Amino acid sequence: MYRRFGGPENVQVEQVLPPSLGADDVLIRVRASTVSAADHRARSREVPRGLGLLAAFGIGVVRPKRRVLGMDVAGVVEAVGEDVTRFEPGDEVIAMLGAAFGGHAEYAKVRQDGAIARKPRNMTSEDAVTLVFGGLTARGFLAQVELVPGATVLVNGASGAVGSAAVQLAKHAGAHVTGICSGGNRELVTSLGADRVIDHTTDDVTSSADTYDVIVDCVGNAPFERVGHLLNPGGALLLVIADLPAILRAPLRSRRTGKLVTATVGKPTAEDLAFLVDLAEAGHYRAVRDRTFDLDEIAAAHRFVDGGRKRGNVVLRIAAHHPDRAGAGCRPGTVPVVAE
Ligand SMILES: NC(=O)c1ccc[n+]([C@@H]2O[C@H](COP(=O)([O-])OP(=O)(O)OC[C@H]3O[C@@H](n4cnc5c(N)ncnc54)[C@H](OP(=O)(O)O)[C@@H]3O)[C@@H](O)[C@H]2O)c1
Structure with a gap:
């Protein structure tokens, strides 16, 4: 207590x-x-x-x-x-x-x-x-997008409770998964099914030319301003964690860009x-x-x-x-x- x-x-x-x-x-x-x-x-x-x-x-x-x-x-x-x-x-x-x-x-x-x-x-x-906390959160967010086999998914914070669940669920849906974590967790994230791992301590994902259909941010440092350009047309940014301005701006961003930006999850x-x-x-x-x-x-x-x-x-x-x-x-x- x-x-x-x-x-x-x-x-x-x-x-x-x-x-x-x-x-x-x-x-x-x-x-x-x-x-x-x-x-x-x-x-x-x-x-x-x-x-x-x-x-x-x-x-x-x-x-x-x-x-x-x-x-x-x-x-x-x-x-x-x-x-x-x-x-x-x-x-x-x-x-x-x-x-x-x-x-x-x-x-x-x-x-x-x-x-x-x-x-x-x-x-x-x-x-x-x-299974409960991370699994349900990851499922709730991923349920808002249609993950077709071969879809490209980027999970930021892939070694945490929500991220490790998101990697596994996206992989099971047939996606090509990239996980972001620190180098020490590379093996873990790969073992969960990630096809590629980016070490955030040495590499900056935003400077790469790779783009994604879905980005799941489980850290809170990947708002649309920073990663929007990494999204393919019609892609989705799932903000598992976001501040109030990002939450308020999400619906407008979605309408303006044709990309889903959401910080909410169903019960x-x-x-x-x-x-x-x-x-x-x-x-x-x-x-x-x-x-x-x-x-x-x-x-x-x-x-x-x-x-x-x-x-x-x-x-x-x-x-x-x-x-x-x-x-x-x-x-x-x-x-x-x-x-x-
Ligand atoms: N919206 C909702 O309903 C909902 C539900 C559940 C959780 N959340 C929120 O979502 C967030 C994630 O939850 P969680 O349970 O997954 O947290 P967590 O398990 O505490 O996440 C820890 C992970 O964050 C990673 N991390 C820290 N800094 C990072 C960085 N700069 N780049 C990439 N990864 C980094 C660490 O990986 P490394 O050590 O490998 O860097 C660590 O494995 C929390 O803020 C939580 O409050 C929201």
Whole structure:
């Protein structure tokens, strides 16, 4: 939990009751989550230029609105609300909690019509949870373009959580993929399917004559002004991260240039997650894990993510809970507490 914005030291382990369940909620006993860029942003309030006020609505003005961070979970269904039909206690699942957060805990809840799917059979919970945050974001952005086989895709930040997912999804769609990362991550990005890798520490992509059908910016340093000339006619610039001016200018740019410029992504669905699960089970999508931390090392995990250089995902392992603590009205298969 964190009670004030600031550094990693503000995040501590505390005892709280499990979330209360509504009729459509699924209560998950969490085995793993990730410490993501979103956790870093929510905790530190470091957001792109111009987005401070907007972010405050979501994460809080003076104090954090959601005290437990963690946007994603992998775990076991512990209990379901009375109207839940799609899941039952004992099911192994992965889920996106999104802006509700709450994944860095022993229990988390998600609506049955939210982004929740069964865990891939061939992955541990620690691996499976890596599909959620980066995978859903990359899928949401790439879904806005038609990726035909042979399309050329440039992924900036190809070694991060979103970038490593974008490389894999674009490759699976048959695209010719170029990834931008630092030299040390060349091998990783190539192993994910990139046909070419550009080292941003030695080469500047904007000075090359190569052009692309789709550019995915997962770093925030490739606005249209800088990379627009690298886009083929009818191409698309997918701004996974952008400041307020770039977000506001995107629709006008699209109209004027005939190239799609977008910084928005739709709400992830259970179908999106199931798509990623199917890919993983078919061997077409790999978990990209950097370090793994236990819940009691949460501050150290934040410190590591703050460095901005993680490879793929930083996993948070939530130890098996003590059976006595399944209490607080929470027996397997029952609704623990009435709706909020
Ligand atoms: N719009 C949305 O809904 C949404 C959703 C998720 C995330 N985001 C945002 O998208 C961004 C990416 O998220 P993420 O989870 O992928 O972050 P991440 O995992 O923390 O990304 C870390 C990666 O960034 C790379 N990087 C740093 N500087 C770079 C540079 N100058 N050029 C190329 N790569 C560079 C690093 O690669 P090297 O070490 O190899 O340089 C590192 O692997 C974040 O800002 C996050 O807040 C937005």
